[in-house]
Amino acid sequence: MSLEVKICGLASPNVIDAAGKNGARWAGFVFFPPSPRYVDARLAIDLAAIARSHGMETVGVYVNPTDRLLDETAPAVDWIQLHGQETPERAQAIRAQSGKRLIKALPIAEAADVEAARTYEAVVDMILFDAKVQPGTTRLPGGNGRTFDWTLLEGRTPSLPWMLSGGLDADNLAQAVLESGAKRVDVSSGLEDAPGLKSLDKIAQFMNHARTLGPKEQTP
Numbered sequence: 001m002s003l004e005v006k007i008c009g010l011a012s013p014n015v016i017d018a019a020g021k022n023g024a025r026w027a028g029f030v031f032f033p034p035s036p037r038y039v040d041a042r043l044a045i046d047l048a049a050i051a052r053s054h055g056m057e058t059v060g061v062y063v064n065p066t067d068r069l070l071d072e073t074a075p076a077v078d079w080i081q082l083h084g085q086e087t088p089e090r091a092q093a094i095r096a097q098s099g100k101r102l103i104k105a106l107p108i109a110e111a112a113d114v115e116a117a118r119t120y121e122a123v124v125d126m127i128l129f130d131a132k133v134q135p136g137t138t139r140l141p142g143g144n145g146r147t148f149d150w151t152l153l154e155g156r157t158p159s160l161p162w163m164l165s166g167g168l169d170a171d172n173l174a175q176a177v178l179e180s181g182a183k184r185v186d187v188s189s190g191l192e193d194a195p196g197l198k199s200l201d202k203i204a205q206f207m208n209h210a211r212t213l214g215p216k217e218q219t220p
């Protein structure tokens, strides 16, 4: 079993085919309109059918979502990734209402940021450690291609499954896994030729590297 990979910001059938054929576990759809990777509910439902036909699980990426958005996109989504300022209470309510598995993204710049994972341990199924962005430098809380100091995760990771993201690509993947100890990774802009435009070659190259890394058994 190689490293488990989520490829995020998928918006067309050929890219989903490439992710599936190359062995990605998760296909991510971004439901945040300012993103160049945004897809609406209707498109996501069609794309989810393709992803599932490859055996992939689907992840909806949300930033402080309304209940209405969660309901509209529900058929496309196996996992909900919360990438905004959702509190543990809000995460718990979304999990109870949707019946789906939850991923909470946490922005990381220093050791104290990693500790925030503890407050979500009882209410989500997975933590995603992503790079913290400086306020005012981008409209997006994720998908910015920025890395953080991966050694910050050493000895501080939560008891529940967690995933690493933030600026990963084929060139830095091995180092990121070595320094962080990640068994699961999430990648988006590092597989693009332009914002929102995934490269089939970059997907294949990244997945080739991922196959040489990671744990020997599948995780929950």
Ligand SMILES: O=C(O)c1ccccc1N[C@@H]1O[C@H](COP(=O)(O)O)[C@@H](O)[C@H]1O
Pocket: 008, 009, 028, 030, 032, 035, 036, 037, 061, 062, 063, 083, 128, 130, 140, 141, 142, 143, 144, 145, 146, 165, 166, 167, 168, 186, 187, 188, 189, 190
């Ligand atoms: O990709 C986006 O546009 C996006 C928008 C809003 C919230 C999250 C988003 N993407 C997530 O950001 C991380 C890191 O992405 P990258 O590899 O640094 O480009 C990843 O979890 C995406 O799911």
